[in-house]
Amino acid sequence: MTLWELPKKKQARVTKLDDSMTSVLKVRLNEMGFVPGELLTCMKRTAFNGPLVIQIQDCVYTLDRQLAENIAVE
Amino acid sequence: MKRIILVGKPNSGKSLLFNQLTGLKQKVANFPGVTVELKSGKFEEFELVDFPGTYSLSSISTDESIAINQLHAAMSDKNTCLVVCNLDATKLERSLVFALQVQQLAKQHNKSVVFSLNMVDQLTRFSHQIDTKKLSSQLGSPVYALSAKSLEGLSEFSSALKEHAKHPETAVIQCPTIDNDQSARAVKFAKELAKEHAINQDIALKQQNSLDSFLLNSVAGGIVFLAIMFFLFQSIFTWAAPLMDAVESGVGFLGELVASQLSVGVVNDFLQDAIFGGFGAFLVFVPQIMVLTLIIGLLEDSGYLARAALICHKPLSLFGLSGRSFIPYLSGHACAIPAILAARTIESPRKRLITMVTVPLMSCSARLPVYALLIAVFVPNESYFYGWVNLQGAVFFCLYFGGICMALIVSKLLNTWMTAKDAATDLPFILELPSYRLPHWRPLMYKTINSGKQFIYRAAPIIFMVSVIIWVLGYFPNNGDLGSSYLAYLGKVLDPIFAPMGLDWRYTVAILVSFLAREVFVGVLGTLFSIENADENINGLAQQIQADGLTLASAIALLIFYVIALQCVATVATLKGETSKNRYSWGIFVFYGVLAYCLSMTVYFIIT
Numbered sequence: 001m002t003l004w005e006l007p008k009k010k011q012a013r014v015t016k017l018d019d020s021m022t023s024v025l026k027v028r029l030n031e032m033g034f035v036p037g038e039l040l041t042c043m044k045r046t047a048f049n050g051p052l053v054i055q056i057q058d059c060v061y062t063l064d065r066q067l068a069e070n071i072a073v074e
Numbered sequence: 075m076k077r078i079i080l081v082g083k084p085n086s087g088k089s090l091l092f093n094q095l096t097g098l099k100q101k102v103a104n105f106p107g108v109t110v111e112l113k114s115g116k117f118e119e120f121e122l123v124d125f126p127g128t129y130s131l132s133s134i135s136t137d138e139s140i141a142i143n144q145l146h147a148a149m150s151d152k153n154t155c156l157v158v159c160n161l162d163a164t165k166l167e168r169s170l171v172f173a174l175q176v177q178q179l180a181k182q183h184n185k186s187v188v189f190s191l192n193m194v195d196q197l198t199r200f201s202h203q204i205d206t207k208k209l210s211s212q213l214g215s216p217v218y219a220l221s222a223k224s225l226e227g228l229s230e231f232s233s234a235l236k237e238h239a240k241h242p243e244t245a246v247i248q249c250p251t252i253d254n255d256q257s258a259r260a261v262k263f264a265k266e267l268a269k270e271h272a273i274n275q276d277i278a279l280k281q282q283n284s285l286d287s288f289l290l291n292s293v294a295g296g297i298v299f300l301a302i303m304f305f306l307f308q309s310i311f312t313w314a315a316p317l318m319d320a321v322e323s324g325v326g327f328l329g330e331l332v333a334s335q336l337s338v339g340v341v342n343d344f345l346q347d348a349i350f351g352g353f354g355a356f357l358v359f360v361p362q363i364m365v366l367t368l369i370i371g372l373l374e375d376s377g378y379l380a381r382a383a384l385i386c387h388k389p390l391s392l393f394g395l396s397g398r399s400f401i402p403y404l405s406g407h408a409c410a411i412p413a414i415l416a417a418r419t420i421e422s423p424r425k426r427l428i429t430m431v432t433v434p435l436m437s438c439s440a441r442l443p444v445y446a447l448l449i450a451v452f453v454p455n456e457s458y459f460y461g462w463v464n465l466q467g468a469v470f471f472c473l474y475f476g477g478i479c480m481a482l483i484v485s486k487l488l489n490t491w492m493t494a495k496d497a498a499t500d501l502p503f504i505l506e507l508p509s510y511r512l513p514h515w516r517p518l519m520y521k522t523i524n525s526g527k528q529f530i531y532r533a534a535p536i537i538f539m540v541s542v543i544i545w546v547l548g549y550f551p552n553n554g555d556l557g558s559s560y561l562a563y564l565g566k567v568l569d570p571i572f573a574p575m576g577l578d579w580r581y582t583v584a585i586l587v588s589f590l591a592r593e594v595f596v597g598v599l600g601t602l603f604s605i606e607n608a609d610e611n612i613n614g615l616a617q618q619i620q621a622d623g624l625t626l627a628s629a630i631a632l633l634i635f636y637v638i639a640l641q642c643v644a645t646v647a648t649l650k651g652e653t654s655k656n657r658y659s660w661g662i663f664v665f666y667g668v669l670a671y672c673l674s675m676t677v678y679f680i681i682t
C-alpha cells in the first residue's frame with residue numbers, strides 16, 4: 001500500500017520510492033530519512049485530503065497526497 | 075581577513091549561534107561571484123559568515139542551488155580558514171547526514187572542519203548526554219557540545235574555535251575520502267552514529283507532537299490560526315501607531331527647526347515641501363515594516379510558520395499555489411520586495427512564479443497612506459457593537475481582503491493558462507515541522523532593525539528624486555504658483571486619462587507619479603493642494619479634498635485602482651531580478667495597470 005493510505009496513529013515500514021520520481025528527489029527523500037526498511041508513524045491526517053503529518057526517525061514532516069502516493073509502505 | 079564559514083541544517087539554531095558569536099557588528103558578506111546576500115560578522119580577528127541552512131549538498135530547488143553554489147565558492151576561496159558545521163543535538167541523525175557531506179566537501183578542498191553540537195540544553199532536560207569525545211573520534215573532526223540559548227559550553231567553544239582558526243592544522247579531517255555515492259554513505263553512517271549517541275526520538279518529540287495535535291486540529295487549529303492572523307494585522311496598526319507618530323513628529327520638528335534657521339525663499343520652500351514634506355512622509359512607514367518583520371520573525375523562530383504553511387496548503391492548492399506561498403503572501407503585507415525574495419523557498423518553479431507575480435496584490439504598507447487619506451475623506455469615523463467594529467477599520471479590512479481575493483483569482487487564471495508541460499517539473503510538497511522553541515530576542519532584534527534599514531536604503535533614492543522633480547515642476551516658473559506651473563500644464567495634457575472617472579488634473583498627476591512608488595500619491599496631492607506638510611496633516615488634506623468636491627464614486631474607483639495597480643518601480647525591478655524575464659516584470663506591471671484601470675472605470679460607471 002502507499003503512505004497515503006496509512007491510517008492515523010498507525011506505523012509502517014518504507015518499502016520503495018516510486019520510480020516515477022526523479023533521481024534527485026529520491027536522493028533527497030533518502031537523506032530526509034525515507035530509506036527502505038525505515039519505520040514511520042502517521043501522526044495526523046488533515047481535513048479534505050490535505051497534507052499528512054508523519055514522524056520518521058527524529059523528524060516530523062508534512063507531505064501532500066501527490067508525494068505520499070509515491071511512497072510504498074507495509 | 076581570514077574567514078570562518080558557518081553551515082548547518084535549517085532550524086538547527088545556526089542563526090542564534092551566529093549572533094552569540096558575533097554580537098552587534100553584522101554586515102553583508104561579499105564572496106567573488108556570489109549573487110545572494112550572506113550575513114557576516116566579526117568573531118575575534120576573523121570574519122564569520124553565516125550560510126543559508128540546507129538539508130543536502132545536492133539541490134532540488136533554486137534557493138538551495140544558489141546556497142550550495144555559494145558554499146562551493148567559499149570552500150575553494152583561499153581566505154576561508156575553517157568550516158563550522160552546526161548540529162542539532164535533538165535531531166542528530168538528520169544533522170549528520172548533511173554534516174558528513176560537508177566534511178567530504180571540505181576534505182576535497184583541504185579545509186578543516188569543527189562541529190558545534192547545539193541545543194544540548196534540550197538533552198539535559200531528559201538527562202541524556204552525548205559522548206563528544208567518542209563522537210569526535212568516530213567523525214574524525216572535533217565536536218563541541220554547547221547551547222546557544224542557555225550559553226552552556228559556549229565560552230569553551232569560542233576559545234577552541236579561535237585556536238582552530240589560528241591553527242587549522244589542529245582540526246584536519248581524520249576520516250577516509252569517499253569518492254562515489256557520498257549521499258548514500260552519509261545516510262548509512264549517520265544512522266549508525268545516531269543509534270549509538272542520539273536521544274530516543276519519541277521522548278524528544280513528545281511535547282511537539284502533543285502541541286501539534288492541538289494546533290493542527292481541524293477546528294481548534296483553524297481558530298488559533300485565524301486568531302494569530304487577526305492579532306498580526308491588528309498589531310500592524312496598534313503597535314506601530316505610536317512609533318509612526320514619533321517618526322512623524324520627529325520629521326516635523328526637524329522641519330520647523332530648519333525653517334526657523336533659514337530665511338523665506340526658494341531654498342526654504344524646497345526643504346519644507348520636497349525634503350520634509352515628500353521624503354519625510356515615507357519614513358513614517360518604516361515602523362510598520364519593522365513591526366511586521368518582528369511578528370513574522372517570532373512566528374518563524376517559534377516554529378509556527380511551518381504549521382501555518384501546512385494549514386494553508388490545501389486551500390491554497392485550489393488556486394495553484396503551495397502552502398509555502400503563505401509566507402510570501404504574509405510578508406507582502408509589509409512590502410512586496412522581501413516577500414518576492416521569500417518565494418525562493420517554494421518547491422515548485424511554477425508555484426513560485428505564480429506566487430511572485432501575485433504578491434504585489436497584497437496591500438503593502440505603501441498603500442496605507444493612500445487608503446487612510448481616502449477613507450478619512452469618505453468614511454465617517456463611527457463605531458458599532460460597543461466599539462468592537464469601527465467603520466473605517468472595516469473598510470480597511472475590505473481593501474486588504476479585496477487584494478487577497480484578487481491575488482487568488484489571478485493565481486487561478488495563471489494556473490489554468492500555464493501548460494501541463496510545466497507541471498511535470500513540479501516538485502511535491504514536503505516540509506519539516508521543526509520543534510516548537512521559545513524564540514531568543516537577539517536574532518529577532520537584528521532582523522527587525524535590518525528590515526527597516528533595508529527598506530530605507532532601497533526606497534530612499536527614488537522617493538527623494540520624485541519629491542525633488544515634482545516640487546521643481548510644481549514650483550516653477552512662477553515661484554510657487556501651482557496653477558501656472560509646468561506641472562499644471564503637463565497635467566492638463568494628461569487629464570483625459572482619468573477624467574472619465576471624475577478626477578481632475580491634480581489627481582491625474584498624483585496617480586501617474588505614483589507609478590514610481592505609490593506612497594508619493596499623498597505627498598504629491600498635498601503639495602498640489604498647496605498645504606505645507608501634507609502627510610503630517612492628513613485630516614487637513616482630507617478636509618480640503620472634501621471641500622474640493624471629490625465624489626464618492628470617484629473615491630471608490632480610486633481605491634480600487636490602488637488595490638490592484640502595481641505602482642512600485644522597486645517591485646518591478648525585484649521581479650525582473652528574480653524571474654530574469656521582462657514578461658513577468660514589465661508585463662505584469664502593464665497587466666495590473668490595465669486591470670486596475672478597467673475595473674475601477676467599470677465600478678465608477680456602475681455607481682453613477
Ligand SMILES: Nc1nc2c(ncn2[C@@H]2O[C@H](COP(=O)(O)OP(=O)(O)O)[C@@H](O)[C@H]2O)c(=O)[nH]1
Nearest residue numbers: 085086087088089090193221222223375513514
Ligand atoms: N533550547 C534551545 N533553543 C535554541 C538553541 N539554539 C537556537 N534555539 C532556538 O531554536 C529556534 C531556531 O533557531 P535559529 O537560530 O533560527 O535556527 P536556524 O534556522 O538554524 O538559523 C529559535 O527559536 C532559537 O531561539 C539552543 O541551543 N537551545
